[in-house]
Amino acid sequence: MLDSTLAKVSPPERPLPSLRLLRTVVRNPIEAWPRPVYEEPLFRSRLFGRESLFVSDPDLIRTVLVDRAESFCKAETMRRALRPALGDAILTADGAHWRWQRRAVAGIFRPERVAALVPAMLAATERTRDRLLAAGPDATIDLASQMTRTTFDIIVETMLSGTRGIDAARVEAGVTDYLESTSWNVAYALLKAPGWLPYPGQRRAERARDYLRAELLRLARERRAAGGGGHDLAALLIGARDPETGQAMSDRDVADNLLTFITAGHETTALALAWTFYALSRHPDVERRLVEEIETVTGGAPLAPEHLEHLPYARQVVQEAMRLYPPAPVVVRSALETLSLGPETVTAGTPVYVPVYAVHRHARLWERPDAFDPGRFAPEAARARHRFAYLPFGAGPRICIGMGFAMREAVAILAVLVRALQVAVPDGHEPRLKLRITLRPEGGLPARVTPRGRDPESPAGVASR
Helix, strand or coil: CCCCCCCCCCCCCCCCCHHHHHHHHHHCHHHHCCCHHHHCCEEEEEECCEEEEEECCHHHHHHHHHHCHHHEEECHHHHHHHHHHHCCCCCCCCHHHHHHHHHHHHHHHCHHHHHHHHHHHHHHHHHHHHHHHHCCCCEEEEHHHHHHHHHHHHHHHHHCCCCCCCCHHHHHHHHHHHHHHHHHHHHHHHHCCCCCCCCCCHHHHHHHHHHHHHHHHHHHHHHHHCCCCCCCHHHHHHHCECCCCCCECCHHHHHHHHHHHHHHHHHHHHHHHHHHHHHHHHCHHHHHHHHHHHHHHHCCCCCCHHHHHHCHHHHHHHHHHHHHCCCCCCEEEEECCCEEECCEEECCCCEEEECHHHHCCCCCCCCCCCCCCHHHHCHHHHHHCCHHHCCECECHHHCCCCHHHHHHHHHHHHHHHHHHEEEECCCCCCCCEEEECEEEECCCCEEEEEECCCCCCCHHHCCCC
């Protein structure tokens, strides 16, 4: 069953003509990547008269993201897409300002700190499980929305000490409304159009941005007024000092970084899980093996934090889902100087794309690249693979600082939910992959939820409660 067809992007055979390219970039930029991006180590392209370079070779990706990282900066397309909402926070900053912000928050992501947060992850997921079970047999849900609600609950509990008064539904809607506008910002940046140029949906995106920024600024001010104590992310940001200047973060700096971690931190994991459940619904044999592993490890008892270290197959399932559907499907840099990259000369200012989605499905790097096979991440197979052929969290100095947190969270949520619920995406529904900074299922991901064990034909036939 590992070759069951899953949704994917169908790339054009050759670069699109300019007008069609513009329409495609606005509608869904990932559909503009031509087939050679998935087949060749390097592909030079002209986007609206500007040279761009797609880098899919793992050795050259290492050059861009690690060996010559200082020769590249965040590309203008990403700055224009994200800075209006996130300011000059850790995701959008460069240079010394980025370095001291990263050092400021590193403590909260130490392995022992993340391990201490697992009980809160499990408790939040159990609330989701109970909510879905209470919806009744064969309830229909939007997987993407339910996973977003769960990961938002977790990040508020673990990163903000259970701060109350944040409207999760409105934050989710605000993130979606804002991200919908980002393709216009990307297109305008490629065209070198002025920032004031209007675009469809701009007012909705600006209202969403203003709400999100105001809400997190309120939270930052309240925490500082209360003394800023504690060991959560808000406290670390309030107490952070630049080691070179002694400068502290302003309330705006704190708010921008909180918004970065709340949005990026829960959005990406939620999408990884939604795509994981979609893949499992098409591969009952994988789901059966996963449930069996969980029941063997727990002995039928409730999932406990110590169980997570003994669920290697669950981790492999999540890793393979993130290969096929990387939540952050592209990394974009801009060359700061003229340099050689393999056989190509990259001039200063050239946008350099690491097309993570295409790298993860590259014909030269993966056997049956479109097939869902968690066995790819068994220890021996993983060790044999080039480190830079798999990049769900990026790589190099700017690798996702919350990678360890995200993987524990994803495995915890998956293990709690899959043993209690069978999630089935309708056979007639093929989600369309949509790039809006993250890789989303367009229009959500509808699924039917059945308590596991109610149907004797369900995978593993195991009741979890």
